[in-house]
Amino acid sequence: MIDMFDPVEPRAVLDRISAAAQSGVPLTLVVAGQLHGDRKTRELFLALALSTPRTVRQTAVSWRGLVSAVEAAAGVTVLVDLVVDASAWRTLQQFPLSLGSNAFMRGRVTRAGRGRVAAPEFVSTCLALWQKTGFLEPAELHRLALVYARGEDALLVSTEPALADGAPPQGVGSSGDTPRPEEPGSRASGSLRAVLLAAREGRHEQASEAAAAMYAQVARDLGRLAPETLLWMEVCAEIAHMAMDPVRSCAGWLAVARARLERGEPCDAAEVEACAxxxxxxxxxIGSTATLVRLAPQMIELRRLVPGQRSGSLADIQRRTERLSRLDVLSVRPSSNPESAILRLSF
Known part of the structure; x- marks a missing residue:
């Protein structure tokens, strides 16, 4: 069920969710926004359009009320992307976020930062991937989306529904999952899980080789501009980022952006802008001046086509490239590293 509306009044929000939960079909709930904590009671509140830190009790949805609203659902899949204040953060350090015993919840909770505007990158990525690769289940979406939506001071949310005896159901987070028949795309999903696990564990070279092999296979089978091919290109670029290899990661994202444009995606499409x-x-x-200048023409070409939402992105590249291009080598210290030169600005 897809139900979207402008949330303003807490009771109306809870009534809408409760009605959907009582419809007799599984409920998918996407929750993105601000979570506030009451300093005295430690109760959590989900801010709505008119909420302020001082008025959350009157203008926000209590998390306890949200739990009650979904308890009648046949099954609940929840994707959360929340920014929390200091009080809520302290509460979540001790009590994991949950929406009841029948809720399958995945997502992230990020601590609010002064002067920083947070974006729901996790749920945005989940929804985009769900649209492109319908075979991915919520747990798989969670693993992939977190690659693109990491952040400092973030808690990962991962709760499973429980059976009557308290055990997790087979196939959902249990160590003894019953094998299921292979479905279309399940082989790619298995590879994706293994690649992301290797990358998160620091085995970047192994993850990179496996991702490159999957990219080559999918490109050969489905074509180089197929959505699945672009997905593996993005994985390769992000693994390079995780391995702190900005040169390879930059080249990878450049390639993905060009491929998306080539397949006819608009220059202002969210995914194209994200790649740029x-x-x-x-x-x-990039720390190497020579490499940075070498990649600058490609970046300038891309930014002319895809300026993005931040003004001045093209000017930033042009200005920095012009400044670095004026560097002259005055002398070189005795070293095997040619970049240990003493540089002088030429005007």
């Missing part, structure tokens, strides 16, 4: 932004971010992290 990631390429730009990785380009800025």
């Amino acid at each position: 932004d990631r390429a730009h971010h990785q380009w800025q992290r």
Whole structure:
């Protein structure tokens, strides 16, 4: 069931969710926003459009009320992407976030930062991947989306529904899962799980080789511009990021952006802009002046086509490239590293 509306009044929100939960069909709930904690009672509140830190009791949805609203559902899948204040953060350090015993919840909770505008990158990525690769289950979406939505001071949310005896159901987070018939895409899903696990454990070279092999196979079978092919290109680029290899990551995101444009995606499409932004971010992290200048023409070409939401992105690349291109080598210290040169600005 897809039900979208402008949340303003807490009671109306809870009534809408409760009605959906009582419809007799499984409920999918996407929760993104701000979570506040009451300092005295430690109760959690989900902010709505008119909520402020001082008025959450009157203008926000209590998390306890949200739990009650979904308890009648035949099954609940929940994706959460929440920014929490200091009080809620302390509460969640001791009491994991949950929406009841029949809720399958995945997501992240990020601590609020002063002067930082948070974006729901996790749920946005989940929804985009769900649209492109319908065979991915919520647990698989969670693993992949977190690659793109990491952040400092983040808690990962992962709760499973329980059976009457308290044991997790087979096939959902249990160590003794019953094998299921292979479905279309399940082989790719298994490979994706293994690749992401290797990357998160720091086995970047192994993850990179496996991702490159899957990319080559999918490109050969489905074509180089197929959605699944682009997915593996993105995985390769992000693994390079995780391995702190900005050169390879920048080149990877450049390739993904160009491929998306080539297959006819609009220049202002969210996924195209995200690829351009990631390429730009990785380009800025390159430590080698020569490499940074070498990749600059590709970045300039991309930013002319995809300026993104931040003004001045093209000017930033042009300005930095022009400044670095004016560097002259004055002398070189005795070293095997040619980049240990003493540099002088030429004007």
